[in-house]
Amino acid sequence: MVATQSVPALLPTYAPYPFPLLRGEGDRVFDDRGQAWWDFYGGHCVCATGHSHPTIVKAVSAQAATLLFYSAAAALPVRDQAAAAITAFSSMDSVFFCNSGAEANENALKLALLLTGRKHLAAFQGGWHGRTLLALSVTDDPKITEPFADQLVPALRLPFGDLAALESADFSDVAGVILEPIQSMAGIKTASREWFQALRAKCDATGALLIFDEIQTGMGRLGTPFAAQFYGVRPDLMTSAKGLASGVPMGALLMTAAVASKLKGGDLGSTFGGGPLACAALLATVDVIQTEGLMANATAACARLRQELVGSVVTEVLGEGLLLGLRTPHTAALKKHLLARNILVGGSGDPTVLRLMPPLNVSGGALIALLTAIHAFQPEQP
Numbered sequence: 001m002v003a004t005q006s007v008p009a010l011l012p013t014y015a016p017y018p019f020p021l022l023r024g025e026g027d028r029v030f031d032d033r034g035q036a037w038w039d040f041y042g043g044h045c046v047c048a049t050g051h052s053h054p055t056i057v058k059a060v061s062a063q064a065a066t067l068l069f070y071s072a073a074a075a076l077p078v079r080d081q082a083a084a085a086i087t088a089f090s091s092m093d094s095v096f097f098c099n100s101g102a103e104a105n106e107n108a109l110k111l112a113l114l115l116t117g118r119k120h121l122a123a124f125q126g127g128w129h130g131r132t133l134l135a136l137s138v139t140d141d142p143k144i145t146e147p148f149a150d151q152l153v154p155a156l157r158l159p160f161g162d163l164a165a166l167e168s169a170d171f172s173d174v175a176g177v178i179l180e181p182i183q184s185m186a187g188i189k190t191a192s193r194e195w196f197q198a199l200r201a202k203c204d205a206t207g208a209l210l211i212f213d214e215i216q217t218g219m220g221r222l223g224t225p226f227a228a229q230f231y232g233v234r235p236d237l238m239t240s241a242k243g244l245a246s247g248v249p250m251g252a253l254l255m256t257a258a259v260a261s262k263l264k265g266g267d268l269g270s271t272f273g274g275g276p277l278a279c280a281a282l283l284a285t286v287d288v289i290q291t292e293g294l295m296a297n298a299t300a301a302c303a304r305l306r307q308e309l310v311g312s313v314v315t316e317v318l319g320e321g322l323l324l325g326l327r328t329p330h331t332a333a334l335k336k337h338l339l340a341r342n343i344l345v346g347g348s349g350d351p352t353v354l355r356l357m358p359p360l361n362v363s364g365g366a367l368i369a370l371l372t373a374i375h376a377f378q379p380e381q382p
């Protein structure tokens with residue numbers, strides 16, 4: 001008989017924090033010993049309105065008690081309201097609701113192939129778009145893409161923000177060009193407004209559809225509703241997830257009227273997409289972001305961190321709003337030092353950059369705790 005190896009009931013994915021979490025409140029989470037942790041990681045850039053915001057909890061609880069679920073087989077007022085709210089907030093014209101970032105990107109890329117009849121995609125070095133096959137085709141992360149190399153759709157991989165490379169690229173058989181307007185996992189890489197305009201112009205001239213993956217940059221995080229407003233460029237398709245419904249799983253594929261008018265019923269579909277619970281959470285999220293001034297808070301917190309980190313071990317603050325990278329030669333030691341002071345931050349694909357993506361209502365207390373801890377950090381002498 002072949003002995004079966006014992007395996008954990010829960011398959012490991014990410015390396016977890018060294019303590020379990022039991023609850024969250026605003027910009028803090030609490031472990032099993034009741035200790036509070038300042039959350040500058042935001043549950044993977046998800047908790048836009050903070051942990052268990054009372055308005056979100058109330059909206060979700062009321063919806064759960066009224067109608068927990070019905071699919072798109074039935075018209076639901078809460079879904080229509082959510083569609084109106086997110087199209088107005090994003091300045092896009094139409095939305096398809098799904099369940100995750102990868103599903104939103106997969107559908108955006110699929111539509112680009114369908115609507116243009118072309119065979120190639122284009123993306124950027126360092127881009128990260130998800131783990132389904134089309135999303136993997138445009139993701140620059142060899143350890144997760146290489147096992148599937150034969151199954152992926154061919155994709156150009158251009159250097160991000162490079163005007164000359166953009167101008168000389170051949171988009172004649174490119175169906176869609178996808179990008180994170182600020183590349184997060186790559187280490188908070190930004191591009192100029194001129195480059196964004198050139199990208200829009202290139203797509204217009206060649207017929208390639210422009211797709212903004214706003215899964216991290218959207219929902220107020222840059223101090224504007226989406227990066228499209230921040231950079232002043234309107235994409236043809238825009239994807240959202242993460243903060244979209246404050247942590248209730250939801251994805252959205254937003255599009256212009258020009259794209260939406262070419263689709264027919266049945267081109268897109270999803271059982272759970274646009275479920276009433278997620279729609280109620282989305283409505284409450286947009287309301288909280290707007291009525292509680294969370295975009296202004298993101299801009300102010302960014303300015304404060306930029307100003308007050310001068311003279312610390314952080315040599316450069318990258319990014320915009322509350323999608324920030326702290327460049328330092330001491331990332332591992334600084335992350336450990338912050339953890340020892342009950343402050344959670346994220347790493348990135350760049351070994352010299354730590355990431356901050358806290359709730360958009362991050363408090364002055366959290367900022368002071370972070371600033372004080374960073375200024376107290378003493379790198380070990382070699």
Ligand SMILES: Cc1ncc(COP(=O)(O)O)c(C=O)c1O
Pocket residue numbers: 100101102103105128129130131180184213215216241242
């Ligand atoms: C920029 C970006 N796009 C897409 C995804 C995939 O989203 P999901 O994990 O919800 O499928 C992620 C997830 O981290 C992301 O950061």
